[in-house]
Amino acid sequence: MAGYIGRRLLHLVGIMIAVSFLTFLLMYLAPGDAAAKKLNAQGVAVSEEIIEKTRESMGLNRPFLVQYGDWALHALQGDLGNSYKDDFPVAGKLARGLRYTAILAVTSLALAFAVALPLAILTALHKDSLLDDITRLFSFAGNSLPNFLISVLLMYFLCVKAHLLPLTASESVKGLVMPCLALSIPICGRFIRQFRAEILEQLGRPYVSGSMLRGVKQRYILGNVLHNSSISILTIVGLSIGTLLGGSVVIETIFRWPGLGKLAMDAITNRDYPVIQGFVLFTSTVYVVINLLIDICYSWVDPRLRKPGGRS
Amino acid sequence: MKQSRKVFALLLALCMVFALAACGQTAAQAPSAAPADSSGTQSSGTESAAPAEPKFLKMAVNFAYPSLDAHKDYYGWYTQIYGVTETLFRIDADMSVQPLLAKGSSVSEDGLTWTFELADACFSNGNPVTADMVARNFRRLVEVNGRYEDWAAFTFEAKDEKTLAITTPDVFPTMLVALTDPEFAVMDLDATTDFDNAPIATGPFVIKSFKPEGDVEVVRNDNYWNGKAKLDGATLFYMPDADSKLLAMQSGEIDCYTSVDAAAKAIYETDPSSYVLTVIPGTRMQFYVINKTRLSDSVCAAINLTVDCEAIAEYLKGTTSAAVGPFIASAPYGQVTKPAPDPAAAKALLEADGYTLNADGYYAKGGKVLELSICHYKSRQLPDLAVLMQEQLKNIGVKATLVVQEDPDAGYVATGDYDIALYCMIADTGGDPYYCIDALYRESGKWAKAGFPTDEIEALINKLQFETDIDQRAALANQIVQESIDMNAFGYVGLFNKVSVARPGVSGFSENIPFDFYGLTADTDIG
Numbered sequence: 155m156a157g158y159i160g161r162r163l164l165h166l167v168g169i170m171i172a173v174s175f176l177t178f179l180l181m182y183l184a185p186g187d188a189a190a191k192k193l194n195a196q197g198v199a200v201s202e203e204i205i206e207k208t209r210e211s212m213g214l215n216r217p218f219l220v221q222y223g224d225w226a227l228h229a230l231q232g233d234l235g236n237s238y239k240d241d242f243p244v245a246g247k248l249a250r251g252l253r254y255t256a257i258l259a260v261t262s263l264a265l266a267f268a269v270a271l272p273l274a275i276l277t278a279l280h281k282d283s284l285l286d287d288i289t290r291l292f293s294f295a296g297n298s299l300p301n302f303l304i305s306v307l308l309m310y311f312l313c314v315k316a317h318l319l320p321l322t323a324s325e326s327v328k329g330l331v332m333p334c335l336a337l338s339i340p341i342c343g344r345f346i347r348q349f350r351a352e353i354l355e356q357l358g359r360p361y362v363s364g365s366m367l368r369g370v371k372q373r374y375i376l377g378n379v380l381h382n383s384s385i386s387i388l389t390i391v392g393l394s395i396g397t398l399l400g401g402s403v404v405i406e407t408i409f410r411w412p413g414l415g416k417l418a419m420d421a422i423t424n425r426d427y428p429v430i431q432g433f434v435l436f437t438s439t440v441y442v443v444i445n446l447l448i449d450i451c452y453s454w455v456d457p458r459l460r461k462p463g464g465r466s
Numbered sequence: 467m468k469q470s471r472k473v474f475a476l477l478l479a480l481c482m483v484f485a486l487a488a489c490g491q492t493a494a495q496a497p498s499a500a501p502a503d504s505s506g507t508q509s510s511g512t513e514s515a516a517p518a519e520p521k522f523l524k525m526a527v528n529f530a531y532p533s534l535d536a537h538k539d540y541y542g543w544y545t546q547i548y549g550v551t552e553t554l555f556r557i558d559a560d561m562s563v564q565p566l567l568a569k570g571s572s573v574s575e576d577g578l579t580w581t582f583e584l585a586d587a588c589f590s591n592g593n594p595v596t597a598d599m600v601a602r603n604f605r606r607l608v609e610v611n612g613r614y615e616d617w618a619a620f621t622f623e624a625k626d627e628k629t630l631a632i633t634t635p636d637v638f639p640t641m642l643v644a645l646t647d648p649e650f651a652v653m654d655l656d657a658t659t660d661f662d663n664a665p666i667a668t669g670p671f672v673i674k675s676f677k678p679e680g681d682v683e684v685v686r687n688d689n690y691w692n693g694k695a696k697l698d699g700a701t702l703f704y705m706p707d708a709d710s711k712l713l714a715m716q717s718g719e720i721d722c723y724t725s726v727d728a729a730a731k732a733i734y735e736t737d738p739s740s741y742v743l744t745v746i747p748g749t750r751m752q753f754y755v756i757n758k759t760r761l762s763d764s765v766c767a768a769i770n771l772t773v774d775c776e777a778i779a780e781y782l783k784g785t786t787s788a789a790v791g792p793f794i795a796s797a798p799y800g801q802v803t804k805p806a807p808d809p810a811a812a813k814a815l816l817e818a819d820g821y822t823l824n825a826d827g828y829y830a831k832g833g834k835v836l837e838l839s840i841c842h843y844k845s846r847q848l849p850d851l852a853v854l855m856q857e858q859l860k861n862i863g864v865k866a867t868l869v870v871q872e873d874p875d876a877g878y879v880a881t882g883d884y885d886i887a888l889y890c891m892i893a894d895t896g897g898d899p900y901y902c903i904d905a906l907y908r909e910s911g912k913w914a915k916a917g918f919p920t921d922e923i924e925a926l927i928n929k930l931q932f933e934t935d936i937d938q939r940a941a942l943a944n945q946i947v948q949e950s951i952d953m954n955a956f957g958y959v960g961l962f963n964k965v966s967v968a969r970p971g972v973s974g975f976s977e978n979i980p981f982d983f984y985g986l987t988a989d990t991d992i993g
Contacts, residue, residue, distance in 0.1 A: 186873030199905035208612045314717040321714040
């Protein structure tokens with residue numbers, strides 16, 4: 155296992171180099187540059203001469219490989235540089251964004267999981283019942299509605315009509331509730347459908363009918379079903395964690411939640427290469443590490459996978 | 467199985483926590499309460515039932531920056547909106563330059579040295595504003611802000627405690643206008659220890675709490691030199707999303723904001739007893755440039771005769787006002803005229819140039835259909851404008867293709883690869899036409915590739931640059947802009963309106979000043 159983890163972490167280095175290089179290249183090839191974006195930020199026209207001087211001072215006139223090499227060299231030493239937009243350290247910006255994104259991601263995922271798993275079990279056990287129909291309708295709607303619409307509906311009903319929650323309470327526990335709900339609803343919808351399908355598949359397996367015929371209590375059968383579904387459930391949840399930690403631009407903008415999604419989008423708009431690079435490094439690391447953790451969890455859940463040749 | 471039960475119980479408990487957290491907010495939602503501080507608690511100002519209710523304004527703003535250092539980047543725009551910083555001069559609602567931290571000014575006979583008498587102003591810590599401090603502030607601005615690099619050639623000198631002299635290498639008639647830029651804010655450079663979070667300045671308010679790229683809370687500056695602020699304080703919520711602002715206004719969580727979009731404006735208009743809308747022409751201009759190097763004079767003229775700015779403004783539902791030139795029509799330098807839209811005349815011009823309508827209803831010459839590219843980018847309602855222009859041109863038989871680019875400056879503006887280029891910019895930064903004219907019509911400017919600049923225009927711009935007489939400046943500006951219209955090189959479509967909304971009784975948050983960089987003042991009140 156240790157060797158396996160070591161190899162996977164070694165792969166991470168290659169992935170980070172490839173991803174950062176490609177991102178840098180794509181940003182370099184895209185029209186526009188950080189100097190003009192910075193100086194014209196408020197729509198005030200600035201002379202080409204000043205833009206050129208700023209470009210020079212920011213090092214944007216250097217050849218691509220020199221720019222990338224310079225960035226990579228500093229990144230290897232743990233220095234992600236300063237933002238082109240405001241000259242603040244990228245690491246600090248990412249750390250702040252990550253803190254808020256992680257809070258939002260973890261709470262949303264926990265909420266979605268807490269709602270989805272019991273509902274998926276119930277609807278699988280009572281397939282085609284009224285509860286199943288209602289739940290499927292909810293999961294279909296939650297899955298289909300775009301984030302911004304869910305957000306606006308939540309704000310309208312919870313803030314404007316019911317005055318239950320404040321719209322202006324960002325960056326606090328109060329401010330967390332609505333973005334968390336807005337993120338959870340589609341995830342919950344997706345989880346219910348996927349968990350239900352997995353549990354139904356397990357319920358149709360011969361070991362379930364055999365156990366029932368032998369008179370094994372339903373709760374024990376259910377325990378086995380859940381245990382056997384756990385690998386698929388882990389995969390679904392793991393992939394969601396990766397996506398959520400990348401941030402959600404729409405939700406973060408609407409609910410004024412200062413997470414990574416909005417930070418990344420602003421950086422792309424402003425051609426803020428250091429921030430974009432930092433973000434890319436972070437998200438690629440998250441994906442690799444999450445996948446690795448899920449793989450480790452697999453072997454924890456299913457001991458057969460620990461045996462040599464078990465990971466096929 | 468027991469373990470599973472425990473897990474379920476834990477997850478259900480988590481749901482309960484969320485539900486309780488949601489329900490627990492009701493009491494905090496009383497409208498017009500004092501602002502919440504960064505920790506989410508109520509300000510002490512409203513807790514006492516004093517006879518005179520403390521006045522705290524809650525306002526939404528569209529941008530938020532990571533620093534309050536007024537000299538850097540565009541941060542000064544927002545420190546001024548927050549009512550924290552001030553400049554030597556400011557612009558009034560009638561676009562005139564008025565003294566603020568300066569009592570008055572004079573310029574030497576050769577026009578190279580400006581002398582300013584400072585008002586008896588002081589910083590929020592009680593320290594007096596001295597000429598030396600102002601000079602040091604300006605030197606710092608030049609040092610830290612690339613946009614003011616040209617000012618490195620100027621000298622800033624304190625003649626005495628309250629007299630500042632600025633010497634320029636060339637005549638600089640727009641000095642007073644330039645000094646209204648929010649970046650020329652004066653801060654106490656000696657006493658300020660944290661420019662990013664707690665600058666000490668001269669405005670009617672001081673920072674109480676500041677979240678980088680987030681909300682800002684200000685309270686009255688008790689040492690304010692120019693009267694007493696009517697408000698006890700204000701919270702400025704960073705709300706970039708239009709729907710969030712509308713809903714926050716409807717839920718009573720904010721009292722006012724500017725940059726109301728068309729959809730929200732329509733909703734506010736249905737309830738005038740709850741919302742007061744203020745609509746004034748702003749300084750941000752939508753315009754198009756016709757590429758005269760690619761199109762004949764008759765086609766250029768036909769385009770300008772076809773584009774109906776009034777119809778476009780109507781379609782955009784009051785978010786823009788139809789423009790004649792780049793400046794507000796009431797300004798002395800906004801006195802230009804253009805022909806009324808006349809599709810029949812446009813068609814006659816094309817036909818006189820040899821174009822005939824083909825079977826598809828489009829004008830063609832020599833078997834080649836007249837097809838124009840309309841280049842634009844996705845911002846400031848330019849996509850809407852592009853579609854409307856395409857439709858109007860189609861109505862007279864001219865085919866137009868829409869080309870959208872992400873970065874116009876690096877794209878079609880730089881290459882000159884367009885027939886019609888749409889663009890949006892601030893046309894008036896402070897009551898003088900030179901900035902805009904310099905940006906639009908110079909032979910060395912970004913639009914030169916469209917073929918408009920002539921030696922005559924360049925000479926007029928050079929004259930305007932150094933002209934000191936205000937009336938003469940206006941006359942020159944009018945002449946240059948009129949030429950751009952008469953030559954069918956530019957089309958000025960609309961000036962974005964500054965649309966503000968407030969609750970009844972809320973006033974003085976610069977809703978009547980067309981510039982984006984004014985906000986709270988000592989006169990801001992919530993009635």
